[in-house]
Amino acid sequence: VGRELINTEIITLTRFLTEEQTKHKEATGDFTLLCHALQFAFKSIAYYIRRATLINLTGLAGSSNMTGDDQKKLDVIGNDVFVSAMRSSGRVRVLVSEEEEEAIIFEDSPHARYGVVCDPIDGSSNLDAGVSVGTIFGIYKLAPDAKGTKEDILKPGTELVASGFTMYGASAMLVITMAGGTVNGFTLDNALGEFILTHPDMRIPRKRAIYSVNEGNSCYWEEPVKAWVEELKNPEEGGKPYSARYIGSMVADAYRTLLYGGIFAYPADKKSPKGKLRILYECAPMALVFENAGGLAVCSKMNRMLEVVPEHIHDRSGIFLGSHDEVQKVIDAHKRFE
Numbered sequence: 001v002g003r004e005l006i007n008t009e010i011i012t013l014t015r016f017l018t019e020e021q022t023k024h025k026e027a028t029g030d031f032t033l034l035c036h037a038l039q040f041a042f043k044s045i046a047y048y049i050r051r052a053t054l055i056n057l058t059g060l061a062g063s064s065n066m067t068g069d070d071q072k073k074l075d076v077i078g079n080d081v082f083v084s085a086m087r088s089s090g091r092v093r094v095l096v097s098e099e100e101e102e103a104i105i106f107e108d109s110p111h112a113r114y115g116v117v118c119d120p121i122d123g124s125s126n127l128d129a130g131v132s133v134g135t136i137f138g139i140y141k142l143a144p145d146a147k148g149t150k151e152d153i154l155k156p157g158t159e160l161v162a163s164g165f166t167m168y169g170a171s172a173m174l175v176i177t178m179a180g181g182t183v184n185g186f187t188l189d190n191a192l193g194e195f196i197l198t199h200p201d202m203r204i205p206r207k208r209a210i211y212s213v214n215e216g217n218s219c220y221w222e223e224p225v226k227a228w229v230e231e232l233k234n235p236e237e238g239g240k241p242y243s244a245r246y247i248g249s250m251v252a253d254a255y256r257t258l259l260y261g262g263i264f265a266y267p268a269d270k271k272s273p274k275g276k277l278r279i280l281y282e283c284a285p286m287a288l289v290f291e292n293a294g295g296l297a298v299c300s301k302m303n304r305m306l307e308v309v310p311e312h313i314h315d316r317s318g319i320f321l322g323s324h325d326e327v328q329k330v331i332d333a334h335k336r337f338e
């Protein structure tokens, strides 16, 4: 009856989280509930993005966020969906979002033990062209004496308990990792409304000749970065040059890099001495995913990205992440300039 063609033993995100929870005897279920709220936010955002052109959600909202970026209508909606999901979970005390100037403290959950950081719709300049965008998130367990202030969350990525991203592409893809764990990828089945485990234990290839960087900024780059890219483009006799791939959505560029290998970079440069991408909700969550998949992630000073401590919630950093050997090449190029 075609039974052999149908896999009835699918692992949904719900099942995966339940199984993870039973592995931890001390678990209270709070983290699992928080993840359920997260997955609802991802499904809702995926739904609005898919329908954006049909229901008048393209274009600008007419406002700008704290960094002066013009907000898209979907930036605002994505943020509202995310904030509401986190508030109603009852498990989040502090939330930092790219779209909110201040950290949000949920006063109605005074005993909640988690802090969440997010970029609800990253790469939103690509939205109206139908190019993939994504949500990036990180989860921190608050210290027992946490006071429910933004300081509770000004922590390095080494303190993350989990992080990941959802890419809204041909399918919505959720990639999630827990501290010290593996990286797992789920694909949203729109008919079932469930994220299905399709990419268990993702491992990034050790090397691959692909680089992903906005080379339009190269006139602002520091010498080691220039030298590194020149080297990739001009191989020794008989070698092949690297391929360039740049979507301009960190989530999509990072997802490709995770699957195929290579390197994604947004260096600090003379124009943006601190880099462009944000430590808390862009760099650190991605760095945990890449390290747990066997790759590396460093900042522009070539220090481990996960150890960079933000002073302010919206602080930025240069970042290089990807295959182990490709990131090592950038580190080596910098060493030659010391």
Ligand code: AHM
Pocket (backbone or CB within 6 Å): 069, 098, 119, 121, 122, 123, 124, 125, 214, 248, 249, 250, 251, 266, 276
């Ligand atoms: P956003 O958070 O305002 O969307 O900006 C972040 C995005 C990243 O997704 C992407 O890697 C980068 O900005 C692209 O920047 P650029 O256009 O300077 O290359």
Ligand code: MG
Pocket (backbone or CB within 6 Å): 098, 119, 121, 122, 123, 282
């Ligand atoms: Mg962003």
